[in-house]
Amino acid sequence: MQLLLLHPHEEQRRAITSLLCLAGYEVVSFGEGYPGMESAKHRQPALVLCATELPDVDGYGVLHLFRCTASLAATPFILLGPTATWTAMRRAMEAGADDYLCLPVVAGELLQAIVGRLTRFHRLAAEPTATGHAAVSVGGSLASLVTDRTPHLVTRRHSIYREGDEPKRLYFIQSGRIKTSKTTSFGKELITSFYQPGEFFGYKALLEQACYHESAVAIEDCVLFYIPAADFLQRVRLPEVSQQFIRLLAGRKRAREQQLLDMAYQPLRRRVANALLGLHHQGGADEATSCIRVSREDLAAVVGIAPESLSRTLSEFRQDGLLAISSQGIRLLQPEYLRQADW
Known part of the structure; x- marks a missing residue:
C-alpha cells in the first residue's frame, strides 16, 4: 500500500519514511507540494501525510487541490502541523482534512492514525454497496444537483459548519446522519433537526444569503455530496427546483414550530x-x-x-x-x- 509524504525537512522526511517502511508501507516522498500533487495524479496514493508548512504551497493549499481533483478528492489526508492547539485542529478539520497531528510526530500516534483513517475509508467506501445506501438518490428536478458530484467521506463527530460561518455549499447525504443545533449564551445545546440519507441540508442560509444560524455535525460516519453555492443558486432559479426547496423549508418550519410549542406548553x-x-x-x-x-x-x-x-x-x-x-x-x-x- 503506497503512501504519499510531503515534508520540507529532509531529515524528518527520512525518519518518517523509515518508520512507515518498517510498518510495511511503500512511501513516495517530496519536499514540496506541487511535485507531490503531480505524482499523486499518476500514482493514486492510498493516503497522504502533508506538512502544513511547505516552501512552494502550504499544506492547506495541497489539501484544497486534492479535494478539487475528482480522482483524488476522497483520498484520506492527514495534516502535520507545528502546534497541537484546538484552533489548529479545527482549521484542519474545516479545511477537509481527515486528521491532524503535531510535529514532530510520535511513532505510535502516527501509525494508529494511518490505520484508523485507512480502515474507515475502506469501510465507508464499501458501505453504500453493502447496506444499500448507494441506492439512496434524489429524484425529479433535484437529481441534477448531485449528478457527477464527488463523494466526500466525513467521520463521526466531524463539524460540517458552525453558527456564524459563511455558507459556501449545499450538502446532500448519501449515507449517515447529520444533526443541526443551536447553542445558547449559557452553552446549552438545542438540537433543531436531524437529517437522514437522501436529504439536503444547509440550504436555508444559502437562500437567505446570510451566515449559518446553527451548527451541523455528523453523528455517525457519512458520505456527503458538496454542491457549490453558485451552482445551487443558479439551479434554484428554475421553478421546479425552487418549488421543491420551498416544500423542504415549509416542512422543517412546521417541525420547528411544533418543537417550540411542545417545549413551551x-x-x-x-x-x-x-x-x-x-x-x-x-x-x-x-x-x-x-x-x-x-x-x-x-x-x-x-x-x-x-x-x-x-x-x-x-x-x-x-x-x-x-x-x-x-x-x-x-x-x-x-x-x-x-x-x-x-x-
Whole structure:
C-alpha cells in the first residue's frame, strides 16, 4: 500500500519514511507540494501525510487541490502541523482534512492514525454497496444537483459548519446522519433537526444569503455530496427546483414550530413521547432493528431538558411497557399509545 509524504525537512522526511517502511508501507516522498500533487495524479496514493508548512504551497493549499481533483478528492489526508492547539485542529478539520497531528510526530500516534483513517475509508467506501445506501438518490428536478458530484467521506463527530460561518455549499447525504443545533449564551445545546440519507441540508442560509444560524455535525460516519453555492443558486432559479426547496423549508418550519410549542406548553412525558415519535417517523430508526439510534444527550437536546430528566422518563416508559432500550437503541413497543396518551 503506497503512501504519499510531503515534508520540507529532509531529515524528518527520512525518519518518517523509515518508520512507515518498517510498518510495511511503500512511501513516495517530496519536499514540496506541487511535485507531490503531480505524482499523486499518476500514482493514486492510498493516503497522504502533508506538512502544513511547505516552501512552494502550504499544506492547506495541497489539501484544497486534492479535494478539487475528482480522482483524488476522497483520498484520506492527514495534516502535520507545528502546534497541537484546538484552533489548529479545527482549521484542519474545516479545511477537509481527515486528521491532524503535531510535529514532530510520535511513532505510535502516527501509525494508529494511518490505520484508523485507512480502515474507515475502506469501510465507508464499501458501505453504500453493502447496506444499500448507494441506492439512496434524489429524484425529479433535484437529481441534477448531485449528478457527477464527488463523494466526500466525513467521520463521526466531524463539524460540517458552525453558527456564524459563511455558507459556501449545499450538502446532500448519501449515507449517515447529520444533526443541526443551536447553542445558547449559557452553552446549552438545542438540537433543531436531524437529517437522514437522501436529504439536503444547509440550504436555508444559502437562500437567505446570510451566515449559518446553527451548527451541523455528523453523528455517525457519512458520505456527503458538496454542491457549490453558485451552482445551487443558479439551479434554484428554475421553478421546479425552487418549488421543491420551498416544500423542504415549509416542512422543517412546521417541525420547528411544533418543537417550540411542545417545549413551551406540553408536560415532560408528552414532549419526550413526541420527540421519539418524530425521530421514528423521520427515519431515525434503523430499518433492520426498528431501533431509534440517538444518544441520550442528543435526545435530551431535542426535547430541551437535562439528560437526567430524560433518563427518568425513558425508565418510566420502559416500566410501562411502551419501549425497550438496548445497546442498539430505543425500540417503540406501543407507538399508538405514545401518540394518543393524555399526559
